[in-house]
Amino acid sequence: xxxxxxxLQLLNGLQFAMLLFLLAVGLSIVFGLMNFINLAHGTLxxxxxxxxxxxxxxxxxxxxxxxxxxxxxALAGALFYATLLRRMQTASPMKQVxxxxxxxxxxxxxxxxxxxxxxxxxxxxxxxGGGIEIFGENYPIYRLFIIGLGLATALLLxxxxxRTRLGAMVRAGVDDREMxxxxxxxxxxxxxxxFCLGCGLAGxxxxxxxxxxxxxxxxxxxxxxxxxxxxxxxxxxxxxxxFLGALLIGITATFGDVLIPTFASFIIYGxxxxxxxxxxxxxxxxxxx
Amino acid sequence: xxxxxxxxxxxAATLLFAAAPASAADPIKIGLNLEFSGGPYVLLAxxxxxxxxxxxxxxxxxxxxRTITIIDGDNQHKPDxxxxxxxxxxxxxxxxxxxxSIGSGVIKxxxxxxxxxxxxxxxxxxxxxxxxxxxxxxxxxxxxxSNDQIVREMGPWLVxxxxxxxxxxxxxxxxxxxxxxxxRRTFTxxxxxxxxxxxxxxxxxxxxxxxxxxxxxxxxxAVFTFFAGPPATAFVKQFTEFGLKKSIKLTGPGWIVSPLxxxxxxxxxxxxxxxxxxxxxxxxxxxRRFQSEFQAKYHRPGSEFAAQGYDTGLLIxxxxxxxxxxxxxxxxxxxxxxxxxxxxxxGELRIDPQTNNIIQDLYIYEVVDQGGKxxxxxxxxxxxxxxxPNGCKLG
Numbered sequence: 001x002x003x004x005x006x007x008l009q010l011l012n013g014l015q016f017a018m019l020l021f022l023l024a025v026g027l028s029i030v031f032g033l034m035n036f037i038n039l040a041h042g043t044l045x046x047x048x049x050x051x052x053x054x055x056x057x058x059x060x061x062x063x064x065x066x067x068x069x070x071x072x073x074a075l076a077g078a079l080f081y082a083t084l085l086r087r088m089q090t091a092s093p094m095k096q097v098x099x100x101x102x103x104x105x106x107x108x109x110x111x112x113x114x115x116x117x118x119x120x121x122x123x124x125x126x127x128x129g130g131g132i133e134i135f136g137e138n139y140p141i142y143r144l145f146i147i148g149l150g151l152a153t154a155l156l157l158x159x160x161x162x163r164t165r166l167g168a169m170v171r172a173g174v175d176d177r178e179m180x181x182x183x184x185x186x187x188x189x190x191x192x193x194x195f196c197l198g199c200g201l202a203g204x205x206x207x208x209x210x211x212x213x214x215x216x217x218x219x220x221x222x223x224x225x226x227x228x229x230x231x232x233x234x235x236x237x238x239x240x241x242x243f244l245g246a247l248l249i250g251i252t253a254t255f256g257d258v259l260i261p262t263f264a265s266f267i268i269y270g271x272x273x274x275x276x277x278x279x280x281x282x283x284x285x286x287x288x289x
Numbered sequence: 290x291x292x293x294x295x296x297x298x299x300x301a302a303t304l305l306f307a308a309a310p311a312s313a314a315d316p317i318k319i320g321l322n323l324e325f326s327g328g329p330y331v332l333l334a335x336x337x338x339x340x341x342x343x344x345x346x347x348x349x350x351x352x353x354x355r356t357i358t359i360i361d362g363d364n365q366h367k368p369d370x371x372x373x374x375x376x377x378x379x380x381x382x383x384x385x386x387x388x389x390s391i392g393s394g395v396i397k398x399x400x401x402x403x404x405x406x407x408x409x410x411x412x413x414x415x416x417x418x419x420x421x422x423x424x425x426x427x428x429x430x431x432x433x434x435s436n437d438q439i440v441r442e443m444g445p446w447l448v449x450x451x452x453x454x455x456x457x458x459x460x461x462x463x464x465x466x467x468x469x470x471x472x473r474r475t476f477t478x479x480x481x482x483x484x485x486x487x488x489x490x491x492x493x494x495x496x497x498x499x500x501x502x503x504x505x506x507x508x509x510x511a512v513f514t515f516f517a518g519p520p521a522t523a524f525v526k527q528f529t530e531f532g533l534k535k536s537i538k539l540t541g542p543g544w545i546v547s548p549l550x551x552x553x554x555x556x557x558x559x560x561x562x563x564x565x566x567x568x569x570x571x572x573x574x575x576x577r578r579f580q581s582e583f584q585a586k587y588h589r590p591g592s593e594f595a596a597q598g599y600d601t602g603l604l605i606x607x608x609x610x611x612x613x614x615x616x617x618x619x620x621x622x623x624x625x626x627x628x629x630x631x632x633x634x635x636g637e638l639r640i641d642p643q644t645n646n647i648i649q650d651l652y653i654y655e656v657v658d659q660g661g662k663x664x665x666x667x668x669x670x671x672x673x674x675x676x677x678p679n680g681c682k683l684g
Binding site for chain 2: 016212
């Protein structure tokens, strides 16, 4: 691999990492803040993609699809919160896993019922179509857009969590929920908003991934495992952790595919093992509660 | 949902037949053992089942006064469930033959059972070479293809048409390796060079960016690839996205541009060169009739899987006709398959008694832009492609 090849593969890795980040950040927040394991998070990714597909097909606009997919997943998340999550929040982890695992299958069959079993796609918007010369090689602009979108989202989330009132409420709620509540903070509301935001991001990831990875029933299961690994590596509930974890997995998976193809399917698990041995709580372990 | 309604129609037709005084005999039972739910082949299972039911209905749904009943069995793409489903169909429903499966992952479980139970097993898709090669058996007949049969002819053909340097890429699993091995053997024998080979892990995500970047660095004349379903669409679109389409030919078994994938691939599929045992553009009366009937019912072209289902139905019907609807002697039923010849959607079809694999025409075709929509153009037909025994000792 020459230098240009290295840079291009690095871009491939970054792009995969940013998709993982968009997906994992919501999962991580719910896991860390609410102590809730939502395996159906990938389902929202799929729902967002399919809604986006229908909107793009009807109105012919990628950008409208992006907004609709995000909104639909956030809405589905709100519905899920109101009906199941509130009830399940105090249940044992095993029950949470079983219920949300069941929801995965309900989601897949529901999507099958509405959209059928065939592969669908969303066309890359013309603004982002084509390629750009990087070190004499043609690189797709859309993939640079994914990288940019991921970085921008990470920055916005960071500002939101560290610099806004809502962010302060969320941080207070995570550190000591009872104390925050007795001080008059509506921690439940803050968590609810953050939960819907995370779900919306999953839906957005679905639409963003669609022109590259395509849309089909079961696309959620395909991404769930890498996303969970990112959460575990980063340390649940840590924004920075999800970001670092996604970078680590995205880039090592990409270079692993190319340099040591024999171990390609093992490599992300290998990274997880090493990280957990060195830092059992994840790269950025949650603060002591 | 269409399928349920269709099934109801077939059932109604069957009941009407049964009510007629002339056909009071027991029905002939065909037990399907397909991936109707779970796994990556759900859509394909329904295509095969729909095609098969359509063929039986087109033939009148009965042989010598015995109606033909199709019993659905869902193997969920799991070997253990496929096995218990096969047992249920044979011992519970007393089917006269089994039809399954789509994937090569579950076929071995069903195969071993069918052989032990001396029940005919008709394979309508699974392409594992060994089923009609070293693991061939009297009781197992394949009406679809072997992996090797599909790719073998493409090596010399490409060399003849000026393709000398080829990159290989397929998922790292049995079918992927069998397809690539079969192609490599004939391609290099004809004087071609393989410049690199990549086998991405099967799942979880089909982002081919890293692999396409590596292919680009090797500057091949063509990429020979085996992908199907969602990864096929992903590969075709990313191939264009990364700018490889301009200088490199994309080719391989035609599943990559299956009519099921074409709507999602759009014009990105244009230029892809496929080889397969079926393409909707085959211009024969049987295929035209099949396509118009399928499109009237499902509002889209029938895929190669639906065509294989339909042809499987035709072959089963022809074999049953040959035994005059008698199914008590299962060995005679198998031997009947060896004797029949049908005019299928894919052209002339026979079962080779040497291997129990099908003898069929192969089609080399290109996706072309027809008024802004991707469409198939058949370049060449290779008649009556027959597998060598490949270790099979039936003959």
